[in-house]
Amino acid sequence: MFTLKTLQRSLAGVMLVAAMPLAVMAQNKDPVRIGLVSSKSGVFAQQGEEVIRAVKFAIEEANSKGGVDGRKVDVQEADDEGTPDAGRRVAEKLARDGNNLLIGAIPSSISLAIAQNLDRWDAAYFVVASKSDKITGDTCKPRSIRTNHSDAIDIAMINEWSKDLKEKTFAVLAADYVWGRDSGESFKKAVEAMGKSVSLSLFVPLGTKDFSPYIAQLKAANVDAIWVAESGRDAIAFIKQSEEFGLIPKTKIIGHALIQNFMINGTGKALEGTVGNTAYTPDIDNPRNKAFVAAWKAKFNRLPTDNEGQAYNGAQVIFEGVRKAKSVKPEDVTKALRGAQVDSIYGNVTIRAADNQMLLPSYVARAKVVEGILRPVIEQTYAPSIIPAPSPLCKM
Numbered sequence: 001m002f003t004l005k006t007l008q009r010s011l012a013g014v015m016l017v018a019a020m021p022l023a024v025m026a027q028n029k030d031p032v033r034i035g036l037v038s039s040k041s042g043v044f045a046q047q048g049e050e051v052i053r054a055v056k057f058a059i060e061e062a063n064s065k066g067g068v069d070g071r072k073v074d075v076q077e078a079d080d081e082g083t084p085d086a087g088r089r090v091a092e093k094l095a096r097d098g099n100n101l102l103i104g105a106i107p108s109s110i111s112l113a114i115a116q117n118l119d120r121w122d123a124a125y126f127v128v129a130s131k132s133d134k135i136t137g138d139t140c141k142p143r144s145i146r147t148n149h150s151d152a153i154d155i156a157m158i159n160e161w162s163k164d165l166k167e168k169t170f171a172v173l174a175a176d177y178v179w180g181r182d183s184g185e186s187f188k189k190a191v192e193a194m195g196k197s198v199s200l201s202l203f204v205p206l207g208t209k210d211f212s213p214y215i216a217q218l219k220a221a222n223v224d225a226i227w228v229a230e231s232g233r234d235a236i237a238f239i240k241q242s243e244e245f246g247l248i249p250k251t252k253i254i255g256h257a258l259i260q261n262f263m264i265n266g267t268g269k270a271l272e273g274t275v276g277n278t279a280y281t282p283d284i285d286n287p288r289n290k291a292f293v294a295a296w297k298a299k300f301n302r303l304p305t306d307n308e309g310q311a312y313n314g315a316q317v318i319f320e321g322v323r324k325a326k327s328v329k330p331e332d333v334t335k336a337l338r339g340a341q342v343d344s345i346y347g348n349v350t351i352r353a354a355d356n357q358m359l360l361p362s363y364v365a366r367a368k369v370v371e372g373i374l375r376p377v378i379e380q381t382y383a384p385s386i387i388p389a390p391s392p393l394c395k396m
Helices: 004-019 045-064 084-096 108-115 151-164 178-193 212-221 232-244 261-265 287-300 306-325 330-337
Strands: 032-038 073-079 101-103 124-127 144-146 169-175 197-204 225-229 252-255 275-278 341-344 347-351 362-370 373-382
Touching: 032 045, 032 084, 032 306, 045 073, 045 232, 045 261, 045 287, 045 306, 073 084, 084 101, 084 108, 101 306, 108 124, 108 144, 108 178, 124 306, 124 330, 144 330, 151 178, 151 275, 151 362, 151 373, 169 178, 169 212, 178 197, 178 225, 197 212, 212 232, 232 261, 261 306, 261 373, 275 373, 287 306, 306 330, 306 341
Parallel strands: 032 073, 032 101, 101 124, 124 144, 169 197, 169 225, 225 252, 252 275
Antiparallel strands: 275 362, 341 347, 362 373
């Protein structure tokens, strides 16, 4: 029998539901379960620390606002140790435990190892730092989305930028793994197409501590400038020793991913004035990035680094995929993002359907002192229109 008391209880229930926070109301929705795979040890540990910090910041920020699509975001971390074998092993464990929206590896070798297994693990992978063209080329995968610049994007920008370089002769010093070789070989091809020369190409094993034999060869080559594609602790060691042995500042250095914040911080003033590409800076002028920078400064009392910006961007793309798909299933999330427009910290950008590459603006920067801090400062911006067409080798 419907009584006044029954009506009062019903109204009270409605009012209680209306007052519930979104996170409580969404308890029946599956959470967004992220597997954060990055380097806590090994050559890329410092970059990994930045990536981990930024992804966790993005997750905390999302949860503080009620989650993503009314879903709580959970995260589990694992150390890839900077090696493909360890990266594949820990990524598989995370995915099979249900944390199957994977993100975070630094080197291309690890990203390639993860991407090849996504169907088998029922996982998706979001590339935030790895640059090898193979990721969106002959080994592209429908469940792998790259949210950072590729080698091809970097080289397209370098092709435009280098037309104004006054130097005529070059040498290459690059890391001896997929990304380094791609970078060095692509730069050589681009420079020679302009009638300039690359007289020496050196590919250095990962983990090298003594660069003196390579520096001696570079000095003997007597070139106008050196294209450097080194990363992590190796890059810091090379720059410090180059300054010690007089290679720099006598010879101009052009850096591919060299003037990263942590490498500038790790080499004193040796990189001041060095030019090269940069993947992200807090100077990118749009509302989304300004909001991110303000929130980051409020928490950490400093600006975000390039690696932190890239990783935060990748996490936001995962969240956008979940919203668009209304699902946390890896296949649904990646399908929803293919060809999608995304409002990002880089502005409004497209994820290209042909190869799952985010089409980003490109930036040339110089390491400069701003408000007492030596950091990359953007000098030139190139629109995504310069990005080459997708590789015909990518078969989705």
